[in-house]
Amino acid sequence: MIEIKDVHKKFGKNQVLKGIDLDISEKGIFAILGPNGSGKTTLIKAVLGMVIPDSGKLTVGGIPIKKSWEYRDQIDYLPQIANFPPNLKVSEIIAMIKDLRNRPGDDKNLVELFGLKPFMSKKISNLSGGTKQKVNLVLTLMFDSPIIILDEPTSGLDPIAMLHLKELILEEKAKGKTILMTSHIMSFVEEMADEIVFLLEGKVYFKGDIETLKNQTNQVVFERAIAHLLTQENA
Amino acid sequence: MRSRWSYVYFLFYLLLSSVLLFLNNDLSKAVITLMNVITILVPLIGTIFGIMYYYNSKEFTELLLAQPIKRSSIFIGQYLGVALSLSMSLVVGLGIPFALYGLFQSNEIWDFVLLLVTGTFLTLIFTALAFNIALYNENKIKGFSYAILLWLFMAVIYDGLFLMSLIAFQSYPLDSFSIGATMFNPIDLSRILILLKLDISALLGYTGAVFQKFFGTGFGLIISISALTLWVLLPVMNIHRKSRKKDF
Numbered sequence: 388m389i390e391i392k393d394v395h396k397k398f399g400k401n402q403v404l405k406g407i408d409l410d411i412s413e414k415g416i417f418a419i420l421g422p423n424g425s426g427k428t429t430l431i432k433a434v435l436g437m438v439i440p441d442s443g444k445l446t447v448g449g450i451p452i453k454k455s456w457e458y459r460d461q462i463d464y465l466p467q468i469a470n471f472p473p474n475l476k477v478s479e480i481i482a483m484i485k486d487l488r489n490r491p492g493d494d495k496n497l498v499e500l501f502g503l504k505p506f507m508s509k510k511i512s513n514l515s516g517g518t519k520q521k522v523n524l525v526l527t528l529m530f531d532s533p534i535i536i537l538d539e540p541t542s543g544l545d546p547i548a549m550l551h552l553k554e555l556i557l558e559e560k561a562k563g564k565t566i567l568m569t570s571h572i573m574s575f576v577e578e579m580a581d582e583i584v585f586l587l588e589g590k591v592y593f594k595g596d597i598e599t600l601k602n603q604t605n606q607v608v609f610e611r612a613i614a615h616l617l618t619q620e621n622a
Numbered sequence: 623m624r625s626r627w628s629y630v631y632f633l634f635y636l637l638l639s640s641v642l643l644f645l646n647n648d649l650s651k652a653v654i655t656l657m658n659v660i661t662i663l664v665p666l667i668g669t670i671f672g673i674m675y676y677y678n679s680k681e682f683t684e685l686l687l688a689q690p691i692k693r694s695s696i697f698i699g700q701y702l703g704v705a706l707s708l709s710m711s712l713v714v715g716l717g718i719p720f721a722l723y724g725l726f727q728s729n730e731i732w733d734f735v736l737l738l739v740t741g742t743f744l745t746l747i748f749t750a751l752a753f754n755i756a757l758y759n760e761n762k763i764k765g766f767s768y769a770i771l772l773w774l775f776m777a778v779i780y781d782g783l784f785l786m787s788l789i790a791f792q793s794y795p796l797d798s799f800s801i802g803a804t805m806f807n808p809i810d811l812s813r814i815l816i817l818l819k820l821d822i823s824a825l826l827g828y829t830g831a832v833f834q835k836f837f838g839t840g841f842g843l844i845i846s847i848s849a850l851t852l853w854v855l856l857p858v859m860n861i862h863r864k865s866r867k868k869d870f
Contacts, residue, residue: 398869437687437870454866460690470681487689 388412388534388565389434394443396429403429404440405589416556416566418576421586422617427569428467430586431538434567435464447534460488463530467538467569469523473512477503477522480511484526492529500551501525517543528555535559537568541575553579577609585616592616631667631708635715643723649730653737654820656716660741661813665748666773668708672752673769675704677762684870697753697865701858705749709742716741736819740812743850747808748773750857757864780807805846808853815846 389411396404403426432438447458501521520543585593606612642652759765
């Protein structure tokens with residue numbers, strides 16, 4: 388579905404992506420991991436066409452994304468920081484995004500699930516961080532697209548919402564979708580991900596499933612295995 | 623946010639033109655006063671609204687960028703949203719009092735139409751310039767100051783430089799130079815267009831005669847309208863170009 392070939396990106400003097408090669412052809416849940424500033428979000432934004440790479444090739448569903456925008460109809464994207472126009476009501480923004488996508492969205496069930504009913508007529512600027520993230524999730528997951536990209540989906544969520552989120556992600560996986568996500572919560576990643584993509588200093592450092600990673604690093608605990616990857620590099 | 627302020631802007635023009643008409647009791651005098659207001663205020667409002675709108679809707683823009691929408695249509699759409707609502711406020715706000723005063727029975731109608739046309743042009747030009755500045759500057763404070771500087775330069779400083787160069791080179795024939803220099807500043811261009819249309823060019827002395835010869839003809843009018851159009855098109859094309867390459 389998503390093919391990334393030798394993608395470079397520089398912000399000023401800061402070389403963030405140094406030749407990323409990644410081929411995500413299967414369905415399932417892929418977790419992109421890496422220390423802060425390793426280029427996770429930049430990579431995701433490059434796939435979405437929000438960041439324009441200096442060199443390299445990106446294709447989504449076999450179509451090169453350069454100068455194209457129609458392919459974004461196949462992607463549901465959850466941004467890391469939920470920035471919505473603060474003067475809009477929750478219901479207004481949901482209606483607006485539905486209108487933009489020109490597709491029916493299944494927002495009612497999600498609103499119900501996350502308990503957002505009492506917030507529907509409130510302005511976004513009056514919501515708490517966790518509630519904003521719930522709105523963010525509703526906006527992302529209400530469409531039925533083959534690719535889902537989640538950038539830190541768990542941030543600010545309470546335990547119940549977290550449970551719902553896990554169920555939702557597994558549901559989407561069962562529908563045969565490709566799900567790409569980043570997270571710093573290792574237990575969440577271990578529970579959910581089929582495959583790990585570990586980014587380090589702008590390159591793909593490891594790609595494979597969790598078992599392979601554990602074997603390769605001789606660690607039993609997943610968290611340790613990740614830490615091992617990091618210290619190995621530094622040693 | 624945007625709609626609320628454009629109502630205020632609309633009410634301001636409504637009030638301004640009503641008061642001017644009431645005090646002057648004469649259409650053409652009111653047009654002259656309005657011209658002075660328009661050539662200074664319209665660019666200022668266009669610049670500030672443009673830059674404020676861009677920075678305020680930055681989050682929204684990022685939300686839209688992840689949706690299946692063409693990039694250029696997001697930015698051109700935002701630009702047109704601001705520029706057209708400002709132009710509407712201007713045209714309707716000035717139009718209503720003048721229409722009530724009996725504009726359509728008077729001879730000044732074409733002067734007034736020219737005033738509205740140049741006002742609209744100025745709005746389009748300066749909003750586009752403001753969007754350009756905002757696209758190139760991530761830093762709000764910097765972007766804001768550049769925008770204000772641009773307005774100050776076009777509205778005040780440019781005239782000063784122009785005048786000084788005229789004095790410095792007064793022993794040379796300056797006709798074509800001054801006409802050329804006027805073309806490079808949309809504010810000057812609009813002001814002179816209106817002044818000449820109002821037949822008060824005698825006030826401008828000898829230069830006025832030169833200008834009258836140039837701008838007073840149909841040819842000059844076409845040239846200046848195309849110069850204004852160019853002033854709109856170039857920045858808008860740059861918005862289109864720059865927005866395709868920008869990272870978010």
